[in-house]
Amino acid sequence: MSASLIIARHAVQETLRRRVFVVVLVLTLLFLGLFTVAAAKAFAAQGTFQFGNNGPVGPDGIASLTTVTLLGLGVFGSLFLATVLGVFLTLGAVSGDAERGLLQPLVVRPLGRRQLLVGRFVAAAGVCTAYVTLLYAAVLVIVHQAGGQWPHQIIGPGAALIGAVTILVAMSLLGSVFLSTMANGITMFMLYGAGLVSGLLASIGAALNAHTVQTISHDIAIALPFEGLYEAAVHAFASNAAGLARIAVNLGPFGAAQAGSTVFYLWAAVYFGLAAVIAAVGFERRDL
Amino acid sequence: MSEQLTTQTGSEREIDDAAIPGPALVAEGLEKRYGSVVALAGVDVAVAPGELVGLVGANGAGKSTLMKIACGLVRPTAGSVAVFGAPAGSLEARRSLGYLAELFRFPGWCTASEVLALHQQLAGSAGGRAEREELLELVGLSDAADRRVEGMSKGMQQRLGIAQALIGDPKLLLLDEPTSALDPGGRRDVRRLLLGLRDRGIAVLLNSHLLGELERVCDRVVILAAGRILTAGRPDELTQTGGVEIQTGDGVRRFPNAARKDIPALVAELVAAGVDVYEVSVIRSTLEDVYLHALEDE
Numbered sequence: 001m002s003a004s005l006i007i008a009r010h011a012v013q014e015t016l017r018r019r020v021f022v023v024v025l026v027l028t029l030l031f032l033g034l035f036t037v038a039a040a041k042a043f044a045a046q047g048t049f050q051f052g053n054n055g056p057v058g059p060d061g062i063a064s065l066t067t068v069t070l071l072g073l074g075v076f077g078s079l080f081l082a083t084v085l086g087v088f089l090t091l092g093a094v095s096g097d098a099e100r101g102l103l104q105p106l107v108v109r110p111l112g113r114r115q116l117l118v119g120r121f122v123a124a125a126g127v128c129t130a131y132v133t134l135l136y137a138a139v140l141v142i143v144h145q146a147g148g149q150w151p152h153q154i155i156g157p158g159a160a161l162i163g164a165v166t167i168l169v170a171m172s173l174l175g176s177v178f179l180s181t182m183a184n185g186i187t188m189f190m191l192y193g194a195g196l197v198s199g200l201l202a203s204i205g206a207a208l209n210a211h212t213v214q215t216i217s218h219d220i221a222i223a224l225p226f227e228g229l230y231e232a233a234v235h236a237f238a239s240n241a242a243g244l245a246r247i248a249v250n251l252g253p254f255g256a257a258q259a260g261s262t263v264f265y266l267w268a269a270v271y272f273g274l275a276a277v278i279a280a281v282g283f284e285r286r287d288l
Numbered sequence: 289m290s291e292q293l294t295t296q297t298g299s300e301r302e303i304d305d306a307a308i309p310g311p312a313l314v315a316e317g318l319e320k321r322y323g324s325v326v327a328l329a330g331v332d333v334a335v336a337p338g339e340l341v342g343l344v345g346a347n348g349a350g351k352s353t354l355m356k357i358a359c360g361l362v363r364p365t366a367g368s369v370a371v372f373g374a375p376a377g378s379l380e381a382r383r384s385l386g387y388l389a390e391l392f393r394f395p396g397w398c399t400a401s402e403v404l405a406l407h408q409q410l411a412g413s414a415g416g417r418a419e420r421e422e423l424l425e426l427v428g429l430s431d432a433a434d435r436r437v438e439g440m441s442k443g444m445q446q447r448l449g450i451a452q453a454l455i456g457d458p459k460l461l462l463l464d465e466p467t468s469a470l471d472p473g474g475r476r477d478v479r480r481l482l483l484g485l486r487d488r489g490i491a492v493l494l495n496s497h498l499l500g501e502l503e504r505v506c507d508r509v510v511i512l513a514a515g516r517i518l519t520a521g522r523p524d525e526l527t528q529t530g531g532v533e534i535q536t537g538d539g540v541r542r543f544p545n546a547a548r549k550d551i552p553a554l555v556a557e558l559v560a561a562g563v564d565v566y567e568v569s570v571i572r573s574t575l576e577d578v579y580l581h582a583l584e585d586e
Contacts, residue, residue, distance in 0.1 A: 006409045017397040101393040105452060108359045109410035110382040287322075287362040 003111035007119025039146035074139030082132040096181035157233035164229035195227030232260025312491030317367035329515035342502035345512035386458035396438030411456035537564035
């Protein structure tokens with residue numbers, strides 16, 4: 001077994017032994033329970049929903065609006081929970097473990113520091129990918145059970161969601177090379193918050209047709225591609241909606257005005273690669 | 289703690305000289321600065337296979353930094369360290385050494401056996417369960433193999449740290465304060481262990497504030513202050529005679545300028561004078577005296 005896999009297995013064992021999964025499972029079930037109730041209530045109430053005096057959006061449009069909004073909410077919750085999990089698994093991976101004296105006995109072993117970093121990444125990204133995939137699938141099933149509709153696209157948004165979580169894990173690991181545990185945690189959640197604000201700005205900019213606001217939002221999405229990937233996932237849910245329903249979805253609190261593009265996905269991959277290289281070089285040069 | 293490593297005498301050492309290329313550790317012109325703080329200011333140290341060298345110095349003298357550079361945790365500002373000819377920090381160098389950090393911790397959720405198993409895998413040791421059991425017995429933790437680290441005392445964790453450092457049969461052992469958390473019995477056990485390792489041809493660089501320990505076990509002692517070597521040598525070279533003390537029927541008589549060679553004449557003189565002589569001892573300065581004296585001179 002390679003050194004990276006040994007480290008990855010050790011890290012996964014830690015999450016199991018420390019009952020991280022038990023806590024995550026309980027909170028996740030709580031989230032899914034609330035989401036199930038919310039979905040059932042939303043579809044039950046849509047018959048009374050008036051949109052434009054029954055004019056521009058018919059019953060199908062309202063059902064589509066409800067479905068996509070719930071999916072957006074579900075994906076938002078999934079990303080948030082996976083982010084919390086991913087950040088807490090990695091925020092002290094280098095600086096924190098070095099401060100506590102956990103890292104030194106491992107680093108002096110005949111494995112490269114890069115391998116150690118890769119091992120920690122594989123463990124955290126693997127756990128978070130599995131988690132967000134299961135959560136995403138649960139959200140889809142719950143919405144389908146409540147409203148009888150599947151989103152137009154399933155694989156693409158799921159892949160974008162996994163990409164967003166993977167980038168967040170890479171960013172947290174990168175931060176752990178240069179920042180203390182507390183500073184890294186604060187930084188990660190502030191960046192996550194900045195991403196959310198960026199998404200809201202995009203919606204506001206699109207609603208008001210304010211190009212400057214849209215440009216700012218676009219630039220933030222470039223700087224924080226996890227947000228762009230999240231928006232791409234949510235935007236894809238409404239790709240088959242038409243007319244006012246689609247506009248309403250895109251402008252809603254759990255909609256997204258920005259679609260993904262090949263160039264953006266490539267940039268996200270490059271961004272991930274840059275984070276990995278900077279983390280590896282920073283760790284190689286760091287005194288422990 | 290088992291004494292199985294202490295049974296060999298020096299004459300029974302089986303060191304395959306051909307298999308050990310040159311000195312275990314060579315540091316040349318080693319410098320390390322942390323910003324404006326100078327941790328090491330040009331240190332030259334060598335440790336031969338089967339040699340036990342002690343590092344002495346006040347806090348901040350550079351002892352731990354020297355060890356960290358030797359095992360690749362810290363990069364030197366200038367100079368170099370080679371471990372069996374390989375640059376410190378290289379994979380080849382790390383394959384040859386075992387290290388116990390001054391401030392270390394193992395994951396609290398792991399058992400002692402799991403800690404050793406992890407390090408076996410990372411070190412590429414094929415020793416398996418037999419090696420783990422042997423090492424745990426060696427450090428007196430046979431009964432704690434399945435105990436979680438978080439349930440161990442500091443002394444037990446330090447013993448586990450020593451066992452961890454010995455995984456894979458390293459040719460060079462770097463021990464930074466290995467007895468700081470141990471009780472007197474534990475320190476005696478570590479002394480025996482170190483002597484046994486030396487007899488097996490393992491080079492040991494030992495950092496400790498316990499000068500009495502170093503004086504008892506080390507072949508050579510290096511005294512560091514402010515990142516420089518103040519003095520170095522065999523303990524018996526560094527410690528000097530401070531006269532002769534003779535217990536007589538009239539009380540203790542001291543001869544501060546006398547040396548060992550003067551004892552027969554002194555005793556003969558006293559006996560001829562009708563004085564009863566009960567005990568004769570040569571007064572030697574301790575390593576602590578030497579160390580404090582060296583610091584005062586500095």
